[in-house]
Amino acid sequence: MSGTDFIPISVATLLPTEAVGLDLYQKEDASDRLVLYRGAKFPISIDDLDRLRGRGIHRLYISKEARATYQKYLRKIATTSEPGAIPVAARTTALNEVVRDVLHLAFSKDDVDQTVNAAEQLGVLAADIVTKDEFAASDLFDVLHHDYATFTHSANVALYCGILGAELGYPREGIERITTGGLLHDLGKLEIDEDLLCKPSRLTDVEFRKIRMHPLVGFRKLAMREDLTEGQLMMAYQHHERLDGKGYPVGLKAEDIHPWAKVCAVVDVFEALTSHRPYRTPMPREKALSLQQRDGGTAFDPEILECWTSIIQRDLVN
């Protein structure tokens, strides 16, 4: 069977308590051929999951037609309101998959209404999970995708914004809104050709200018909406500004940059450093943090950076 008719799913989203009701496939050893692993009628057990992990298998496959059913299953896990029914780590994994899927679809349609509505709903869901006592950022980091797609980057930045907002003591509504803002912060990039965003070689001056326009483009797309707050708009507009005034698109100084844009700036760069780029492999988290420390007070707000560092270091130690 050819792999092009199938999509990968994370084994971490499969729960023995919730039947997916889909045929699951696996790759035959050392080939791209897919073979049936488990028929839809046969539930997966805890032992099955342990065995898969033991064999180093973290992805199974479902047919493309089954995508909607799988997404429904993920939403059920991510939105469960029964306390303790589903471990937070599984909910986090499911939520991340839902966020990526919804964002990918909304971004590819370039429909601002649909994107904002989806981002608002996802912000509420994400805030619910990142504020749980059992939530650990390290669980999240391990299940996130770290590729270069704008929707992946936006999904990761959004969840990081929510975690950092929670740690900074924002109220629940603030956490929801800053997460939504994170999902929308790079909306202006959708106007830039994918080839340019992924260009591995040095950019020309014209290309560089084009990329540096994306905060303004994103802000313009969102500015007239009454359902977004000033903080959310400023996340789109100011997330590449620096405290020392050497950022873009305006070159604002520290006091003129919105606090949420400062939060977004810290996690945006962290996400970029720890993800794949066309020209390099992901940087380990410790290295990314130490690189960012050098820019504390010049590019990044030192207190916000300190708070982010403590979240990541706490999880690296545990």
Ligand SMILES: [Fe+2]
């Ligand atoms: Fe950006």
